[in-house]
Amino acid sequence: MESAQTSAAGVARKVSEYMLRHDRASGHLGITIESVDEGHAVLAMTVRNDMLNGLDILHGGVTFTLADSAFAFACNSRNRKTVALNCTVSFVAAAREGDVLTATAREVSLSGRTGIYDVSVRNQKDELIAEFRGTSYGTSSPVI
Amino acid sequence: MESAQTSAAGVARKVSEYMLRHDRASGHLGITIESVDEGHAVLAMTVRNDMLNGLDILHGGVTFTLADSAFAFACNSRNRKTVALNCTVSFVAAAREGDVLTATAREVSLSGRTGIYDVSVRNQKDELIAEFRGTSYGTSSPVI
């Protein structure tokens, strides 16, 4: 019988928890893991005052960091150390203090060493805040 | 006689200083303005331990935030409030604790409301860390 520890979803969870625990940069953003599985990750984050830019809206760099973390957890979910080659992000609507954002990453393709992942960032009203696409490159090492 | 306050470079400096002062998200990154002018901006940042990810290298979200700030200062430099439509970033090499990064933004084109800005992020050895391209959209409001 397959236990949660050895199933695909169990591996994905262990890897993402390891990555989040060791990630000092995103740690102070209060990001939490809602769910994670092979090629998928859903993260949540509440917008705080110290995340705002000079226009009193969420800084694009913080939006990017949230989406990038979801991308990282999705593309490392098989415990193969995988890095970002490039990313694009489209900013659709502003997020404001108190908003609860959800970043949902899904694997669009994975062939050989390279993969494509789309991440949608939405607020508590399910309004689209940003749309992110990352291209990944898999190394030969495990994450943990 | 044109004073520093009213020259193009003077306006660019006043706007960027205003933006940096009110930007809580990038404020804690210790970003400094090296130079700024119409359509241009050069920023610097030292990589600290609390900016690293689980692999002990600079988090891509922090690299993005530095480049995005240089982009913002360059595209707002004429005191026209301008927002990012979308951005792409290519990660070329890893940055490590203690590295001093410089983000240099230049205006590739500006026609009507939309502009293109390229930002190169380099370390203290002039090695390319990341290459960023942002597309901007100008509103009808001033920044300050």
Place this chain on the structure above:
Amino acid sequence: MESAQTSAAGVARKVSEYMLRHDRASGHLGITIESVDEGHAVLAMTVRNDMLNGLDILHGGVTFTLADSAFAFACNSRNRKTVALNCTVSFVAAAREGDVLTATAREVSLSGRTGIYDVSVRNQKDELIAEFRGTSYGTSSPVI
């Protein structure tokens, strides 16, 4: 009672047929309209020998042109003349002579003048060939 000519889908079809008829560049590619509606378009194209590159696979420029046309029909579907600001395309797998490609465009967001459209290009086995994302900018003129 609303007729096909005045319904949203009817407008979308009339605009896309007009655009395809006047488009000399994509005309010789044998592109056909499978379906079109507000914010959506599905096109088909058969890969011919004269579309191949030096490696005997479909030229990326032809793949792009097919996806770009689907994007154009989707973002002009409300009869508002709309142009491309920028596009990204990821090449996932090679297409070969005789393959029948389908490009499916969907509207990810439309707010104010700017929109985001994703286009998937798949072959007759439903394998992903390329993934395209276009950012549009709406003018104040009608298409027809």
Place this chain on the structure above:
Amino acid sequence: MESAQTSAAGVARKVSEYMLRHDRASGHLGITIESVDEGHAVLAMTVRNDMLNGLDILHGGVTFTLADSAFAFACNSRNRKTVALNCTVSFVAAAREGDVLTATAREVSLSGRTGIYDVSVRNQKDELIAEFRGTSYGTSSPVI
């Protein structure tokens, strides 16, 4: 003494001429090689009536194809077979029938298997028409 056939520039020229000769898709566009060297390529093309879209301006797919060819010649210039992972293109100004376009590709970075190439497409007045960025992935095979 190094001959033109064995120098870096000579290899680049032989590879690009081979690629152009075997490329049926871009062959009919009348693209010519202005210059080519390690990591660089300059191509030219005159805009013909059969390259126009329904708005009587150059089709974005043709602009992309020209830039993509310059990218391909630059990234294959060392005779290592190299493919495109993804590309972005920003459309800056319209090109019209009779315009003579020049696509200039330069290597922004090359590390390991992946490279970044920027291609500027300009008209006979040196006005920017489009700005293209391609990410390449090198295989283990030679081109010729």
